[in-house]
Amino acid sequence: MPDHLLDWWRVRDEVGWSTAAHHVTGPVRGDRDGFLDVVRATAARDAHRAARLEAALHLAGGTADAGQPLTLDVLTGWQRVVLGVPTVDFRTGPAYAKGGRERYGLEPTTRARFEQCLAEAADPRVPLPARAARVHLDVCFVHPFPDGNGRAALLSMYAVLRREGVVPDQAAPAVTIVRRADDAPGARSFVRLVEVLVGSTRRRASGVPSGTSAFSHG
Numbered sequence: 001m002p003d004h005l006l007d008w009w010r011v012r013d014e015v016g017w018s019t020a021a022h023h024v025t026g027p028v029r030g031d032r033d034g035f036l037d038v039v040r041a042t043a044a045r046d047a048h049r050a051a052r053l054e055a056a057l058h059l060a061g062g063t064a065d066a067g068q069p070l071t072l073d074v075l076t077g078w079q080r081v082v083l084g085v086p087t088v089d090f091r092t093g094p095a096y097a098k099g100g101r102e103r104y105g106l107e108p109t110t111r112a113r114f115e116q117c118l119a120e121a122a123d124p125r126v127p128l129p130a131r132a133a134r135v136h137l138d139v140c141f142v143h144p145f146p147d148g149n150g151r152a153a154l155l156s157m158y159a160v161l162r163r164e165g166v167v168p169d170q171a172a173p174a175v176t177i178v179r180r181a182d183d184a185p186g187a188r189s190f191v192r193l194v195e196v197l198v199g200s201t202r203r204r205a206s207g208v209p210s211g212t213s214a215f216s217h218g
Helices: 004-014 034-041 047-065 072-083 110-120 128-142 149-162 184-206
Strands: 095-097 102-104
Touching: 004 102, 004 110, 004 128, 004 184, 034 047, 034 149, 047 072, 047 149, 072 110, 072 149, 110 128, 128 149, 128 184
Parallel strands: none
Antiparallel strands: 095 102
């Protein structure tokens, strides 16, 4: 079976992240928190799971508002809340997703490389939408935890955006709709989606007419 994590490392190196989006500076906030809306929308399916994820989202927001960087220890702390368990460890073997159709291998360097990816989420040379999309994909493909990796990816993206004062008023298209990002065009398309969500929020919050750019260039 192909190793989708190896595919991701290759794609990650191919994408020109620094030119994949416009630079964005906060604050960018609408009248709603789109990530919170996504979380609360899941309550009808599993109220306890949704409550745990909302608690973790508030923790992620607090971490971001304090200006703290995203680290594996921080992400692991959120994940304990997400799963409602006392301990969570980095996986110790291959991971599988989508009914076993995708396999994510494990090498001796996987954990250290993932920690470097999390550190890169604060690199100001890369536009914020690209960093937010990339960290979401990093978590999805590294699959660091035995369970709840989609939720960990959501929290990571949220924290990266909010740390710079950006809270999209819509998030569902980025975190609930499955999109392929296992090649460079797919990854860039995901970046563009995040950029559009941020720009749309800025336009609605500021009353800028539709069709006018809401991004700063730099």
